[in-house]
Amino acid sequence: MSSVVRSDEPTDLALVHSAQRGDYACFEELVRRYRDRVYRLARGMTTSDAEAEEVVQDTFLNLFRHLESFRGEAAVSSWIFRVAANAALMRLRRLRRKPLLSLEDTRPDFSEDGTHYIDPPGDWARQPEQTLLSRELGAQIEAAIAELPEKYRLVLLLRDVEGLSNEEVADTLGITLPTVKSRLHRSRLFVRDALDDYFRKR
């Protein structure tokens, strides 16, 4: 997905081509265009403002250093998000790692014949979203996302927060479409479960 560009503004691709020819102002424009999206991805991955800014710096520095390597086979946005994802993963590797969570069993529990829920879903989603999203709930959601294994978290952030399509996520991360769908579904189920727990305890 490209960032929003007015019709009289150069496309992302035109900016990259100009930057490759040495027009540094065009690279700066790319930074301005993608700063919020790269920051959001970095913040979602690292859960730290300071670490996220480091990731953003690493991302744009790497993009600048490797400008010549962009050949236009992928969308500019995919290229930028791929570099950002790698920068975030590198940064996380340097930080203390938590034990990996298994999402294999993250699914609703049904009776043996599959005809009813063992633990029926709460109906909290009937409330208006403005009511739902308090500061406390926002923190719960962030905490749940932070618990996801990194490769699952990346898919959820790119798809549900940045709004990329499944195909764009697959292209960005170099994984297959079924893998994107599987990781996305398990991630959503895990966060949904966390929300269910939160609303039951209120």
Next chain:
Amino acid sequence: MVNCKQAMGQLADYLDRTLSPERRAEVVEHLGRCSACVAFVKSYQATTSLCRQALDRPAPDGMCERVIELVRQHSRRSS
């Protein structure tokens, strides 16, 4: 007729509208008679939307300028 487990096993494809018409009709039929699955679908969709809202924050003030300056310094050093 599909049961809850079978219907919810196809939830992501149902919401992405990538199910075949036959499969989609099975899920729609199931949702028409199962309030628990309707609640589950609503909470699954709300989760997606709440994730987006919870993590939607702009970059800090001055970050863009700091990044641009860093790249400028790198550019000067390497030229």
